[in-house]
Structure formats: structure tokens, C-alpha cells
Amino acid sequence: MTKPLARNEIIKEASGHLRGTLAEGLTVAETGAIAEDDQQLVKFHGMYLQDDRDLRPERTRKRLEKAYSFMIRLRIPGGVCTPEQWLKLDRIARDYANGTLRLTTRQTFQFHGVIKSNLKTVMKAIDAALLDTLAACGDVNRNVLAASNPHRSGAHKAAYDLAAAISDHLLPRTSAYREIWLDGEKVAGGEEEVEPVYGRTYLPRKFKAVVAVPPDNDVDVFAQDLGFVAVLDERGELQGWNVTVGGGMGMTHGEPDTYPRTADVMAFCRPEDALKVAEAVVTVQRDWGDRTNRKHARLKYTIEDRGLSPFRAEVERRIGKALADPKPVAFDSNGDRYGWVEGEDGKGHLTLFIENGRLQDVPGGPQLLTGLRRIAEVHKGEFRATANQNVIVANVASEDRAAIDALVAAHGLTSHAGALRRNAMACVALPTCGLALAESERYLPSLVTALEERLAAHGLAEDEITIRMTGCPNGCARPYIAEIGLVGKGPERYNLYLGGGFDGSRLSKLYAEDLGPHAIVATLDPLFAAYSRERVPGERFSTFLIRTGRVAATANGADFHARTGPLGPALDPAA
Amino acid sequence: MAFPALLPLTAPFAEDERASLDRVLGGANAVQRAWLAGFLAGVDASAGQVAQPAAPPRAAEPLTILFASESGNAERLAQDAAKLARKNGFKPTVIDFADLDVASLGQAKRLIVVASTWGEGEPPGRATKAYNALMGDGAPRLDGVSFGVLALGDTAYAEFCAVGRKLDERLVALGATRAVPRVECDLDFEAPAATWLQGAVEALQPPREAASGNVVAVNFATRTAGEPGRDPVAAEVIEHVNLNSSRSDKETIHLALGFDGAVPPYEPGDALDLYPENDPALVETVLAAARLTSEDDLRRTLTTARDITTLSLKTIESYAAVTHHAGVRSLVVDGGARAWSEGRQLVDLLEAFPASLTADQLRDLTRPLPPRAYSIASSRKEVGDEAHLLVAAVRYESHGRARYGVASTHVADRLRAGASVKARLKANRHFRLPDAAADIIMVGPGTGVAPFRAFVQERRAVGATGRSWLFFGDRRYTHDFLYQLEWQDALKDGSLSRLDLAFSRDAPEKTYVQHRLFERRREVVDWLEGGARFYVCGDAKAMAKDVRAALIDAFADVKALEPEAAEAAVAKLEAEKRYLQDVY
Numbered sequence A: 001m002t003k004p005l006a007r008n009e010i011i012k013e014a015s016g017h018l019r020g021t022l023a024e025g026l027t028v029a030e031t032g033a034i035a036e037d038d039q040q041l042v043k044f045h046g047m048y049l050q051d052d053r054d055l056r057p058e059r060t061r062k063r064l065e066k067a068y069s070f071m072i073r074l075r076i077p078g079g080v081c082t083p084e085q086w087l088k089l090d091r092i093a094r095d096y097a098n099g100t101l102r103l104t105t106r107q108t109f110q111f112h113g114v115i116k117s118n119l120k121t122v123m124k125a126i127d128a129a130l131l132d133t134l135a136a137c138g139d140v141n142r143n144v145l146a147a148s149n150p151h152r153s154g155a156h157k158a159a160y161d162l163a164a165a166i167s168d169h170l171l172p173r174t175s176a177y178r179e180i181w182l183d184g185e186k187v188a189g190g191e192e193e194v195e196p197v198y199g200r201t202y203l204p205r206k207f208k209a210v211v212a213v214p215p216d217n218d219v220d221v222f223a224q225d226l227g228f229v230a231v232l233d234e235r236g237e238l239q240g241w242n243v244t245v246g247g248g249m250g251m252t253h254g255e256p257d258t259y260p261r262t263a264d265v266m267a268f269c270r271p272e273d274a275l276k277v278a279e280a281v282v283t284v285q286r287d288w289g290d291r292t293n294r295k296h297a298r299l300k301y302t303i304e305d306r307g308l309s310p311f312r313a314e315v316e317r318r319i320g321k322a323l324a325d326p327k328p329v330a331f332d333s334n335g336d337r338y339g340w341v342e343g344e345d346g347k348g349h350l351t352l353f354i355e356n357g358r359l360q361d362v363p364g365g366p367q368l369l370t371g372l373r374r375i376a377e378v379h380k381g382e383f384r385a386t387a388n389q390n391v392i393v394a395n396v397a398s399e400d401r402a403a404i405d406a407l408v409a410a411h412g413l414t415s416h417a418g419a420l421r422r423n424a425m426a427c428v429a430l431p432t433c434g435l436a437l438a439e440s441e442r443y444l445p446s447l448v449t450a451l452e453e454r455l456a457a458h459g460l461a462e463d464e465i466t467i468r469m470t471g472c473p474n475g476c477a478r479p480y481i482a483e484i485g486l487v488g489k490g491p492e493r494y495n496l497y498l499g500g501g502f503d504g505s506r507l508s509k510l511y512a513e514d515l516g517p518h519a520i521v522a523t524l525d526p527l528f529a530a531y532s533r534e535r536v537p538g539e540r541f542s543t544f545l546i547r548t549g550r551v552a553a554t555a556n557g558a559d560f561h562a563r564t565g566p567l568g569p570a571l572d573p574a575a
Numbered sequence B: 001m002a003f004p005a006l007l008p009l010t011a012p013f014a015e016d017e018r019a020s021l022d023r024v025l026g027g028a029n030a031v032q033r034a035w036l037a038g039f040l041a042g043v044d045a046s047a048g049q050v051a052q053p054a055a056p057p058r059a060a061e062p063l064t065i066l067f068a069s070e071s072g073n074a075e076r077l078a079q080d081a082a083k084l085a086r087k088n089g090f091k092p093t094v095i096d097f098a099d100l101d102v103a104s105l106g107q108a109k110r111l112i113v114v115a116s117t118w119g120e121g122e123p124p125g126r127a128t129k130a131y132n133a134l135m136g137d138g139a140p141r142l143d144g145v146s147f148g149v150l151a152l153g154d155t156a157y158a159e160f161c162a163v164g165r166k167l168d169e170r171l172v173a174l175g176a177t178r179a180v181p182r183v184e185c186d187l188d189f190e191a192p193a194a195t196w197l198q199g200a201v202e203a204l205q206p207p208r209e210a211a212s213g214n215v216v217a218v219n220f221a222t223r224t225a226g227e228p229g230r231d232p233v234a235a236e237v238i239e240h241v242n243l244n245s246s247r248s249d250k251e252t253i254h255l256a257l258g259f260d261g262a263v264p265p266y267e268p269g270d271a272l273d274l275y276p277e278n279d280p281a282l283v284e285t286v287l288a289a290a291r292l293t294s295e296d297d298l299r300r301t302l303t304t305a306r307d308i309t310t311l312s313l314k315t316i317e318s319y320a321a322v323t324h325h326a327g328v329r330s331l332v333v334d335g336g337a338r339a340w341s342e343g344r345q346l347v348d349l350l351e352a353f354p355a356s357l358t359a360d361q362l363r364d365l366t367r368p369l370p371p372r373a374y375s376i377a378s379s380r381k382e383v384g385d386e387a388h389l390l391v392a393a394v395r396y397e398s399h400g401r402a403r404y405g406v407a408s409t410h411v412a413d414r415l416r417a418g419a420s421v422k423a424r425l426k427a428n429r430h431f432r433l434p435d436a437a438a439d440i441i442m443v444g445p446g447t448g449v450a451p452f453r454a455f456v457q458e459r460r461a462v463g464a465t466g467r468s469w470l471f472f473g474d475r476r477y478t479h480d481f482l483y484q485l486e487w488q489d490a491l492k493d494g495s496l497s498r499l500d501l502a503f504s505r506d507a508p509e510k511t512y513v514q515h516r517l518f519e520r521r522r523e524v525v526d527w528l529e530g531g532a533r534f535y536v537c538g539d540a541k542a543m544a545k546d547v548r549a550a551l552i553d554a555f556a557d558v559k560a561l562e563p564e565a566a567e568a569a570v571a572k573l574e575a576e577k578r579y580l581q582d583v584y
């Protein structure tokens, strides 16, 4: 017997290529929400219906519905935008959103708090900035990332070009987007349209692709459905790409058959084949992916179920040629390189640290939004959003650096924060995220302060350790490939994961459950102490924990839930 | 006051009955006694009993009572005047300025005018047309008309009783004779108005002998039933909730009042007069300024019964008189007092020109604490013994001091569920629902939406078939959408057919109800041509004017009319009483 299709499949099928009743829903004045099915469809257009969860308790008594508003996510391949575009986005954030721009873990921006009556105005303004939000969310190929530390100018250009090409090639063809948001011409019925790659029901689930340039793994290639890893010769010239498939973070508490998974390196492809390979991987997942269970629909499960080599064979069949085996490549870190770096072309690139990617003017604190606006007003190069929620002021001529540095200083923007903070990421979570079980973005900064104090006490103030927090197990800040991962379970309750690779290639392991703020510090403190005592030179915190048998290494998704908890030498808190 | 006993002890009445009769008859004038005689004779006659031969009835003298009223006070006094006139043998006709044919005014030989002042010295909305006609060149001569004017106003306003004053002067200018000097009443008009009416009716008496008949014929049909709900009643606060979200910079209280059994017989469109108390903190500051902090009786009086915020010219003058304070006197003398009082209150006066006062002096500087009107936001058909109000807290700063609206912040800050408050019905028969089959368009931004909540509840209860269209607006959709969930239900159950919204602070360019109204002009004009009624409630200063202007533009655009013609179209609606306002 065959299992019934997941509900979203019915919705997609019936939507007339992502139209549903969205257009009508926008005209209903008395509610700030849209119809339930449309809430699924609007994601394909780059939006989520949310409500301010801080306000929930008071609303009914005040005869008000939930404080609905929309999150809007842009599609910006490689995270590259011009100063003119930056200024336009900054305007939108201040006029129609909650006064902040949010850099995401996937190299783009989000607006939060846009109410329904302003949606079309904002979408038109985004269009006027020559940007769009199509397929930024939904069961399609999402924004495509490209390695962003642009010191290797040649390879990075290739990476960016491929990312942009994949993003465009896999973009839905439906005209619903223009029709609904930009008052474009109605395509009769919409039904005659064809989606050459996707078909009427698109993909079983979201799909994410990146392009990486070793030794930087800033795009966290192993967390993605599809990855292209640059293979360079000794002169730094691009030979082709290693293709990775089947990475992903999402899981559900208490459901062991859901788990994060690091991608497999499937094969090597020549530059001219990359686009074809990308399309083939997508169509195989389109046809093989599980459309009956959304918790089992990502490519990572398709590969676990069907096996890597059958999957590779099918991809080769669809592109009509065999692929070579992967070439050896090595990553050293999945973080960003802060401060100025100089490209081979002599241009300067300034990576600024933006805590949790939230660009805002903090009363009496750093004026991040204003600062970057001022920079955009004078900057002649471009901006690059990084997959670590930071931003790079890219391609600055040497004579212009001083001016930028002055603005950075004047607005409290910085490339220097504590070592732990520089390597910290938190997802959005409360109050906007509907799935959050605990605080994340609003809590991590203070936790980092507490932890940095302990690290300093053990003489580890300058040691780079990655720490990532999410408000639920979906893993939006990729916590399972951080050395310290904290995943929300409930208000002030987090699961602690340890042992994730500093280079983003190894998953972590559940170490302790349901920790409150104090317990988190108390649990990590002795491990910091031991690390500073017993580590061998150059040893990373995560590798130390595994070498000394405190934490079991996670080989792959399948054994993510095995051998959890503290192992080895009993911890002595006195240390 | 007491009168000498009139009835002999031998009169066939009980002790207390005799006392009561003495109290009434002792105060009655010759005419009243004559009337009563006729009345009693008539009663017996109609009861088929043998009556003493009554003197031949004399034709009652006509008396025209003209009123200009917005919120009903002048109108009520006009009715009182009519009753009193009838008692005194007149045949009164009460005319609303709204319905006045100015040309015919010359025929009125005897005339009483009761007029209130609104806006900044303007006539009540409905009265404007006739008022302008009377003030204009086309006005008729009024030679041979004898009249008296009773002016209603509020000393808190610079243009105190301006309309009454202008009318008084105008009538003389047109040749009429002033039979009785004008009085200008403040908000505590009941007593002075009653006395004035007595005097006016006497003054307009026809020559004595006409009234000399010892018995007056009484038309029983004109016996008017006592108006219910005229006296303040105690209500209990059942629900008190600020409808604005905690992120809003506004504070609008939904106040549900319970009257167990004694709910005033209100109709949708009516208001309640709420009797506030002063902020105890302000009372202390005032007492301190006057060096009277030890006066507990005064403290009680000022808190519950006196207006200690309004600073009228009158107050400044009497303060100068009692204190002889050089500063104030020069203010009064060189006429700077009015300007100085702008945005200031009694406490500023006391602190700027310190002087120690006696308790009586301080009390007499103040007028009685007037009640505040609040449109009733509920229908008895839906809430039974309750009445709901929607109160916006008034808070602002002036001359470096935080100021709190007396009544609205009494409601917002000091009333809570379980508390009790005095209220009195303030009927408004000029703001009523049409029959259930007619369409209505309601424009009510902010607290202006209150009566429309009552309208919608009423129409739901009676299963009205006419369509209802509401235009609502405020600052922000998410935080200031008053009664959002209730409107959603009303749209579902059909008691509300359409809702258009205008929130002014959701986007850089401000949108107000008048903009939405114009956007929807085609349907709006369509509804109106189909006989719909148009209601406006809320802010008088800007909104009401802008909405009217927008409707004129709508007609001009949709019907391709010249501005004058479009204006006329709206004026016609007003004349037909299909464009109704309740603005403040």
C-alpha cells in the first residue's frame, strides 16, 4: 500500500503554479493574516506569515487578533549587492519593516514585521532595486551561496558566477510573482505555464545549494543539499568542482529517524558540466524524494534510503556522461576572516562583525544600520553578505580605505570582538519565528559574555572556538557542525552538543540535555579548564574533547543519536 | 426655600400630604394656581363627577421657543421652557434652528431663544445654515417681536457663549425688543437656566387682565410624561481594558458599566454623562499652592465636586479681586489674562501668583465639576443591563507640566473592575438608526467608532436587512485596531457588510478615513443615491470637516459636478437628515 501524499503536495498541485488565493487574500482588510493554504504558497514568493509572539498573551483580551506581520527574505545569489541596492533595502527596513535589516546564515537579507497592507509596496520597492524574493523559501532551490572571503579573486569570481547561474537556472518560471506583487499581466488561468525543471508540484521539500572555495568553508558546504567545491591547481586556477550531496541540519526532538547529516562528496565535474549536474541532482530528488512525509523529504534522506552510488548513477544517466571521482581538497575553517584582506587584484575587502546579523541602531550602542548606510553612500565597490551573518565591504581601492575605516569607527561597527563572539551564530527564534521553542538571537550575546569570562579565567580568551545556538532543532544556525552547539528545547532549556568540526566537516554529539543558563556555563567551564590544561599545541576544542574521550565523534548522520552524553574521564568540577 | 403654610389644618389631607401641597402651592404664582384649579375641575369632569361651573376658557397666547443645540442641553431647556409656558397659559411651539425658516420668524410675536456655542465660538452644526441666514443681509425685519435669549456655553472656551451673545444683539438690530436680559450659562446651567426661564415667561406675559380668568382651560393631551434617566445613577465597572496593544502610544479604555436593573433607557446614538473625580495628586498640589493642606472638607469637595483644572477669565478676575495680587491684577488690567491662561490651569495661577486663601475663597474660585459625555458603544438588546463606553486617555504637556484629562484619566488610571461611578443618560435623538431596511455608512475613526459598535450590535439584534459600511481609522493596524475581533465577527454574521480601514502611521505617507472614503467614492455615492444614511462621529476640529470635504469631492468626481453643485448635493443630504454628525 502506498502512503498518502503530504498535505503540501495537494496545496501545490491545486495552486495553479503558486497562485492560490493570494491576490484575493491581500485585499481582505479586517485581518492581517492570509488563508491557511496561501501561507504555504507565499513561502515560494519569499515570505512567511508570522506573529509577534511577545504580544500573544494580551491580544485576545484586547479584542485584537494575533500581531501578524510578514518576514520577507531576499534572493541574492552569493550575497552580492551594490551600494545603491543597499540604500534601497535600508529605506524599506526603516519605512515598512521593524527598523532592522537581518543578515541570514544564507547570505541574504530578511525584513521582519512588514504588515499585509504594506506587502505590495515593499515588493515593488524590492523590484525597483532590481532584486527579488522569488524562491527564497519554499519547496524549490533556495538562494545559492558562494564563498565570500574574496582574497582569491579568480576562484571567487568563478564561484560567484556558478552560484548566480544555478540560482537563475533553477528559478521557478511561473509568472504568479509578477502578477500578484507587481501588478503584472495575468497569464490566462496560469495553467498553461510550464515549470521545465520543477513541474506542477515543485520539489518534495526545500533544496539548498552552495559553491565553496577551499580552504574556506564559510558556506558550510557539508550542511547543504548540493555543494560545488572548487578544485584549484597550484597556480590557483580552477580545474573543476567536487560535487557534494545530501547535507542538512534539520531534525525533531525525540524522533531519532530525523537527524542532521553531513553531505557526501559524490564526484568531480568539469566547469562546463556544473549546471547540468546541478539540474540533474535537483530532478532526481524531484522524482525520488519522499512526498508523503515532510520530515523525511530532504535529499539527505533520499540518499540514505537509496544509497550514494545509485544516486550518482542516476545523475550521470540524466546528464548523459560519467563523472570522475572527487579530487582531494582540505578546509580549515567555516568562519569568516575579519578585518581587511587584500585580493590578488590589489582591491581591499573589509569583513565586519555583525552580531547575529541584526543590523540595527542600538539606543546608546552601535549604530549598525546607520553606519552601513553611511558607508553605502560613499562605497564604490559592492557588499557581500556572508553565510556567518556578517557583511563584507568588498572591492575597496586602497585610497578609499581610510574613509571607510573612519565610518566604521564612528558608528561602533567593528571587525574585532572577543574570539568566541567572533565565532558565534544564533538563529532568529523569538519573537518572530513560529517554530522557536526557546530564545536564541536575543539570548546568545549575554551567554557568550558569561562564557568568555570563563575562557579568560582559563587563559583561553584568544582561542577561536565556534559556538552556535538555535531556538529549536531545525538548525538554522547550523549548530550541529559547531564545536559548541546549543539547541532550544523549551523556555530557558537547551540541549548541549559538542565535538563538531571547526572546519564544518564533522557533526557534533548530544552532550547534556535541558540545561538552563547557569547549567550551560557550569557544564562547559570544567571542559574549558581541561582543554587549557591538557591540549596539545594547535589542537581544536572539539578534537581535544574527542581525543581525550570525553565526547564520541559523529561519523555521519546515521549515528548522530548514538553514544550520546559525557563519556570517558569523569569530569571533576574542581578543575 | 420655605413658604408660609397655605392649607388650613382643617384641609382633608394627611399631615405630610398637607406639607407637600404647601411646598408646591406656596411657591406657585397666580397663573399656576388658576391653572391648577382648572386642572382639578377638569379631572373631576372627565371622571364624570359634578364639577363647579368653570369660567369660560381663554385662548392661550402663542410663544415661539427656538433652540440651537448640538448635544441636547439647549434642546432640553427648550422643552422645559415649553412646559413652563404651557403652565402659564401660553401655546408654545418649539422649533429647532435646523428646521427654521428664517423668513417666517417675523410672525413670532413672542420669542425665547436657547442657543449653545460650539467649536471655537461657532453655532451647533445643525444650526449653522439658519444661523448664517439670520446673521446675513437676507434676514427679515423683526419689529414687534419681543424676545429673550438664554445662552449656553463653557467658560473653558475663549469664545464663551459667543453664539447666544451674537443672536441677542442681532435680534435687536433687526428691530425686535429685548423683553428680558440675556444670561450666559456655564456648564452648570440647570439652576440659572431654570430661574431665567421663569423670569422670561413672566416677562413675556400678555397684559395682566388677559390672564385674570381664575381658571385656565387645560388641554390634557399636552401632559408630558416625566423624562426617565435624567438623574445620575451609580454604575459598577464590570470590565476595564485598554484596547490598544502594549506597543501603542495610545490608550483607549473599553469600559463596561453595570446598572443592575437601573440601566438608563438608552438608544444607540445616545451618550452617557460620566461624573469624574479629580486626580488626588493634583488636589494636593492645589491645596499646597493655596496653603490649605490641612482642610479635609475642602480636600473632599475639590476632589469630587469642583473643577480645579479649567482656568477661565472669570477665575483669574476673581482671583485678582480676592488676593489683590499685583501680578494678577496687571494681567487683568492690561488684558493679557486670556493669552496667559492659554494651556494653563488653576494650579498655574496659584503657583505663579502665590497668595494664601481661605477654604471658601478657593472653592469659590472654581465652578462645579462638570460631567463628561461619552458615546455609548453598546446596544441594550445585546448587553442588557450594561452600557459600554470607549474612553481615550487625554495626556499632554503644557508649560512644563504633565496634564491629565480629568474624566478620561479618572477612567484610565483610577477606575477598575468593581469600582463605582456616577453616570447620567445624555440622549441624542438626532443620531439615530434608520429603519432596519435602510443602508448606513458610518465614518468613525478613533473613539468615533463607539456609537457604531452600538449601531452594529442593534442591527444584529433586530436582524436588520439594510447594509452597514464602516470606515474606521487610527494610528497603527497592529496596535490600534479597536475591536478588531468584534468587527471580524460582525462581517461574518453580516451585521457589518463592509469595512474600510485607514491607519495613519503604518507607512511614510499618512492615510486617513477621508482618503479611503474618496477611494471608494463610486460605491459611496451609489449607496447614498440608493437612500443610505451617512454618519460621522469623532474629532470635530479636523476629521469631521475633512470627511465632509471628501464627500463633496466624491460627488464632484463621480457625478461630474461643479464644486457648488457638489456642495449642494451634500447640503441636501444634511437637510434630509441623511448626513448626521456626532462630533466633539
Ligand code: SRM
Pocket: A048, A050, A071, A073, A103, A104, A105, A106, A107, A108, A109, A110, A136, A142, A143, A206, A208, A220, A223, A247, A248, A249, A250, A251, A298, A357, A389, A426, A427, A428, A429, A432, A433, A434, A435, A474, A475, A476, A477, A478
Ligand atoms: C533566517 C534564518 C536563520 C538566521 O538566523 O539566519 C532561518 C530562519 C528560519 N528558518 Fe531556517 N533559517 C535560516 C537558515 C537555515 C539553515 C542553514 C542553512 O541552510 O545553511 C538551516 C539548516 C540547513 C537545512 O536546511 O537543513 C535551516 C533549517 C530550517 C528548517 C529545518 C529543515 C529541515 O530539513 O528539517 C526549518 C523548518 C522547516 O523547513 O520545516 C526552517 C524554517 C525557518 C523559519 C522560516 C521558520 C518557519 O518555517 O516558520 C525561520 C524564520 C525565522 C525568522 O523569524 O526569521 N529552517 N534554516 C536562515 C535564513 C537562510 C536564508 O537566507 O535562506
Ligand SMILES: Cc1cc2nc3c(=O)[nH]c(=O)nc-3n(C[C@H](O)[C@H](O)[C@H](O)COP(=O)(O)OP(=O)(O)OC[C@H]3O[C@@H](n4cnc5c(N)ncnc54)[C@H](O)[C@@H]3O)c2cc1C
Pocket: B071, B271, B309, B343, B372, B373, B374, B375, B376, B390, B391, B392, B393, B394, B395, B396, B397, B398, B404, B405, B406, B407, B408, B409, B447, B448, B450, B582, B583, B584
Ligand atoms: C457628545 C460627546 C460625545 C463624546 N464621546 C466620546 C467618546 O466616545 N470617547 C471619548 O474618549 N471622548 C468622547 N467625548 C469627549 C469627552 O467628553 C471628553 O471631552 C474627553 O474625554 C476629555 O475629557 P477629560 O475630562 O479627560 O479632559 P479635560 O480635563 O476636559 O481636558 C480636555 C482639555 O484639555 C486640553 N487639551 C487636550 N489635549 C491637549 C493637548 N494635546 N494640548 C493642549 N491642550 C490639550 C483641551 O483644552 C481640552 O479641552 C465626547 C464628547 C462629547 C461632547
Ligand SMILES: Cc1cc2nc3c(=O)[nH]c(=O)nc-3n(C[C@H](O)[C@H](O)[C@H](O)COP(=O)(O)O)c2cc1C
Pocket: B068, B069, B070, B071, B072, B073, B074, B075, B116, B117, B118, B119, B120, B121, B122, B124, B152, B153, B154, B155, B157, B158, B159, B160, B161, B162, B187, B540, B583, B584
Ligand atoms: C467640542 C466642543 C466645543 C465647544 N465650544 C464652545 C465654545 O467655543 N464656547 C462656549 O461657550 N462653549 C463651548 N462648548 C460648550 C457647549 O456650548 C456646552 O457644552 C453646551 O452646554 C452644549 O449645549 P448643547 O448640548 O445644547 O449643544 C463646547 C463644547 C464642546 C463639546
Ligand code: SF4
Pocket: A427, A428, A429, A430, A433, A434, A435, A436, A437, A440, A470, A471, A472, A473, A474, A475, A476, A477
Ligand atoms: S532554528 Fe528553529 S527557532 Fe531558530 S529560526 Fe530556525 S526554525 Fe526558528
